[in-house]
Amino acid sequence: MDKEKKTDKHKSVGIISPELFTFDYLKLESGDKFGPISLAYETYGVLNRDRSNAILIAHALSGDAHAAGVHEGKENTGWWDEFIGPGKAFDTDKYFVICSNVLGGCKGSTGPSSINPRTSRPFGLDFPLITINDMVRAQKRLIDHLGIEKLLSVVGGSMGGLQALSWLVNYPQNVRSAVPIATTIKHSPQQIAFNEVGRQAIMADAHWKSGNYYDGASPSKGLAVARMIGHITYMSDKSMAEKFGRAKKNAGEPFKFTADFEVEGYLRYRGDNFVKRFDANSYLYITKAMDNFDASAGRRFEDSLRGNKAKVLVISFKSDWLYPAYQSKEIVKACKLAGIETTYCEVDSTYGHDAFLLEVEEETHLLKHFLKKIFYAYEVTGDYGA
Amino acid sequence: MDKEKKTDKHKSVGIISPELFTFDYLKLESGDKFGPISLAYETYGVLNRDRSNAILIAHALSGDAHAAGVHEGKENTGWWDEFIGPGKAFDTDKYFVICSNVLGGCKGSTGPSSINPRTSRPFGLDFPLITINDMVRAQKRLIDHLGIEKLLSVVGGSMGGLQALSWLVNYPQNVRSAVPIATTIKHSPQQIAFNEVGRQAIMADAHWKSGNYYDGASPSKGLAVARMIGHITYMSDKSMAEKFGRAKKNAGEPFKFTADFEVEGYLRYRGDNFVKRFDANSYLYITKAMDNFDASAGRRFEDSLRGNKAKVLVISFKSDWLYPAYQSKEIVKACKLAGIETTYCEVDSTYGHDAFLLEVEEETHLLKHFLKKIFYAYEVTGDYGA
Numbered sequence: 023m024d025k026e027k028k029t030d031k032h033k034s035v036g037i038i039s040p041e042l043f044t045f046d047y048l049k050l051e052s053g054d055k056f057g058p059i060s061l062a063y064e065t066y067g068v069l070n071r072d073r074s075n076a077i078l079i080a081h082a083l084s085g086d087a088h089a090a091g092v093h094e095g096k097e098n099t100g101w102w103d104e105f106i107g108p109g110k111a112f113d114t115d116k117y118f119v120i121c122s123n124v125l126g127g128c129k130g131s132t133g134p135s136s137i138n139p140r141t142s143r144p145f146g147l148d149f150p151l152i153t154i155n156d157m158v159r160a161q162k163r164l165i166d167h168l169g170i171e172k173l174l175s176v177v178g179g180s181m182g183g184l185q186a187l188s189w190l191v192n193y194p195q196n197v198r199s200a201v202p203i204a205t206t207i208k209h210s211p212q213q214i215a216f217n218e219v220g221r222q223a224i225m226a227d228a229h230w231k232s233g234n235y236y237d238g239a240s241p242s243k244g245l246a247v248a249r250m251i252g253h254i255t256y257m258s259d260k261s262m263a264e265k266f267g268r269a270k271k272n273a274g275e276p277f278k279f280t281a282d283f284e285v286e287g288y289l290r291y292r293g294d295n296f297v298k299r300f301d302a303n304s305y306l307y308i309t310k311a312m313d314n315f316d317a318s319a320g321r322r323f324e325d326s327l328r329g330n331k332a333k334v335l336v337i338s339f340k341s342d343w344l345y346p347a348y349q350s351k352e353i354v355k356a357c358k359l360a361g362i363e364t365t366y367c368e369v370d371s372t373y374g375h376d377a378f379l380l381e382v383e384e385e386t387h388l389l390k391h392f393l394k395k396i397f398y399a400y401e402v403t404g405d406y407g408a
Numbered sequence: 409m410d411k412e413k414k415t416d417k418h419k420s421v422g423i424i425s426p427e428l429f430t431f432d433y434l435k436l437e438s439g440d441k442f443g444p445i446s447l448a449y450e451t452y453g454v455l456n457r458d459r460s461n462a463i464l465i466a467h468a469l470s471g472d473a474h475a476a477g478v479h480e481g482k483e484n485t486g487w488w489d490e491f492i493g494p495g496k497a498f499d500t501d502k503y504f505v506i507c508s509n510v511l512g513g514c515k516g517s518t519g520p521s522s523i524n525p526r527t528s529r530p531f532g533l534d535f536p537l538i539t540i541n542d543m544v545r546a547q548k549r550l551i552d553h554l555g556i557e558k559l560l561s562v563v564g565g566s567m568g569g570l571q572a573l574s575w576l577v578n579y580p581q582n583v584r585s586a587v588p589i590a591t592t593i594k595h596s597p598q599q600i601a602f603n604e605v606g607r608q609a610i611m612a613d614a615h616w617k618s619g620n621y622y623d624g625a626s627p628s629k630g631l632a633v634a635r636m637i638g639h640i641t642y643m644s645d646k647s648m649a650e651k652f653g654r655a656k657k658n659a660g661e662p663f664k665f666t667a668d669f670e671v672e673g674y675l676r677y678r679g680d681n682f683v684k685r686f687d688a689n690s691y692l693y694i695t696k697a698m699d700n701f702d703a704s705a706g707r708r709f710e711d712s713l714r715g716n717k718a719k720v721l722v723i724s725f726k727s728d729w730l731y732p733a734y735q736s737k738e739i740v741k742a743c744k745l746a747g748i749e750t751t752y753c754e755v756d757s758t759y760g761h762d763a764f765l766l767e768v769e770e771e772t773h774l775l776k777h778f779l780k781k782i783f784y785a786y787e788v789t790g791d792y793g794a
Contacts, residue, residue: 279611
């Protein structure tokens with residue numbers, strides 16, 4: 023074992039201060055003007071002099087801006103901490119890494135739980151219907167604010183991958199590469215159906231009150247059910263069998279409708295934990311944005327990409343049945359038809375959709391190599407490829 | 409086309425009167441005595457003189473005793489009507505077909521919504537925790553009552569298949585064959601997880617009130633969510649894509665969190681319809697029975713089958729991801745290891761788990777051939793094979 027390498031792998035970006043960027047308004051995809059908008063974001067590493075080393079990380083449905091390191095006095099590391107830091111996939115000795123909470127979120131960015139300046143009360147369902155493209159438009163404002171004209175890469179798994187595709191289509195001049203991971207051009211009816219049942223579970227909760235629950239109890243039972251459905255789809259049949267089997271939580275007689283099996287206890291635990299940190303209305307708005315997203319915007323996806331100079335790395339996972347490999351292959355096919363230099367890897371993993379968070383070694387290898395190639399091409403030629 | 413054959417295919421068993429069989433009590437698997445118990449049942453065709461032509465059909469989670477024909481003055485045909493009737497898979501010109509609503513159900517048999525004779529109020533959660541083996545013990549009493557010593561076959565898909573396996577293991581002297589379709593020896597953690605989320609959705613409904621809702625509003629929203637989850641798992645990614653695509657229900661602007669996509673409308677419709685005909689507590693008890701079931705009873709399944717003289721036909725469907733083919737293959741393997749004459753067919757279907765209700769032609773072919781062989785062997789030898 024290379025000891026120094028091992029130490030590197032465990033280096034953290036350390037203590038991180040979340041930041042906030044507020045701007046006047048955004049013209050939404052619906053045509054409406056909406057603002058002011060705040061985005062919570064974090065950065066890791068240092069932006070180089072010619073601003074060519076910036077990587078934007080886009081988070082998934084339940085993620086936030088806290089992708090790496092720890093906050094002062096807190097213990098929880100960022101959601102992709104194993105990927106971001108000195109010597110890691112997104113090597114903060116080389117790159118400047120940015121992650122922001124999406125528009126519509128509930129972790130510092132403007133969303134349905136934010137105060138509506140017109141009423142001085144939380145928006146609730148008065149929050150406008152936003153899209154993945156709107157989330158990306160807001161991110162573009164943040165990138166402008168940071169003085170970055172062209173991102174080295176936009177990277178994201180799951181809903182983060184939808185955002186990476188949106189960047190690729192809508193801001194071809196502003197990205198040198200994109201890495202959509204475990205994602206799709208557009209949701210299948212099965213993916214829509216799982217999200218819809220989650221939404222129905224929230225809206226079935228008597229505490230939901232058409233979104234006006236901020237003065238009282240939250241629709242936490244409904245949100246917990248939505249999260250449990252999510253967790254089943256994030257794992258694979260095999261990973262569940264390996265993790266839980268049919269092990270029982272309690273010895274002796276099963277008691278009626280308590281969590282008898284380990285897997286039941288796990289789902290309840292994850293559901294109950296989620297409601298402490300997530301807003302039910304945000305869950306509705308964000309899942310709806312995912313379902314409505316179509317990177318091809320009604321055209322053939324390859325037609326949306328023609329003339330695009332960005333390089334693309336697509337990653338999928340064998341046991342991921344929520345975003346199956348065939349959807350990643352559709353991205354690859356369209357990119358190739360559009361003449362985009364595209365690398366594809368289907369990682370052999372049993373973790374299901376969760377693999378994009380867990381297959382650290384394999385993904386690190388792919389990402390490091392890909393980013394180095396893009397970054398080096400620029401270093402040598404000084405050419406953004408535009 | 410053979411015109412007569414076509415006509416045969418559309419022959420119905422006609423108008424059917426549901427019947428009720430009540431008996432004193434059952435010793436449950438838990439050790440408790442429970443009774444009196446009533447079972448709603450229907451029969452089609454005529455029992456022959458030596459009582460050798462009786463086939464028991466076991467229904468799935470949401471099924472009932474009404475498997476074929478119509479009730480007087482009603483229009484809805486039984487849930488397996490295309491399989492049961494003159495010239496059909498279960499040819500009522502040859503066989504005597506029986507189907508009963510399971511113990512714990514809500515369609516005429518004793519279940520949690522039945523009146524508890526001790527309190528003169530519905531049982532609710534005072535109903536005992538029942539098992540698949542208990543359902544089968546109750547069916548055995550019905551079969552005894554009908555004067556049948558040995559069934560020609562026990563056939564069922566999904567939860568019906570669990571019952572077929574239970575018959576095979578617990579009453580080897582009383583079945584000449586079994587046909588478990590799209591089923592498993594025991595639920596995987598993924599199957600448990602989907603049922604558990606359905607239960608959580610019901611119990612999260614404020615109207616559930618720990619099962620004491622019979623005087624007021626029912627937990628219909630929670631039950632609808634449970635049913636929607638079910639429907640997603642009954643279809644396949646492909647069958648949903650073929651049926652719905654990304655078609656929208658409403659032209660124009662999407663309105664917030666209404667059913668925009670066809671698939672959303674479908675799920676809501678199926679969920680809303682289900683709550684009119686099903687009891688939420690029955691859903692809890694029956695899904696729990698499914699999850700707790702293990703045909704191998706902690707041993708190797710083949711050890712539970714040794715010496716068993718029954719013949720077995722196992723059917724699975726390629727796109728069924730809820731009860732994947734590998735689970736059917738486990739049944740086949742154990743049967744073969746136990747020396748049981750076993751036929752296996754994995755039907756090439758895109759319908760997912762629903763295929764067991766929809767692949768009429770393919771299944772009819774398999775069932776007819778199999779039943780004929782078993783029945784003919786008896787006719788010739790007069791030997792029950794016991």
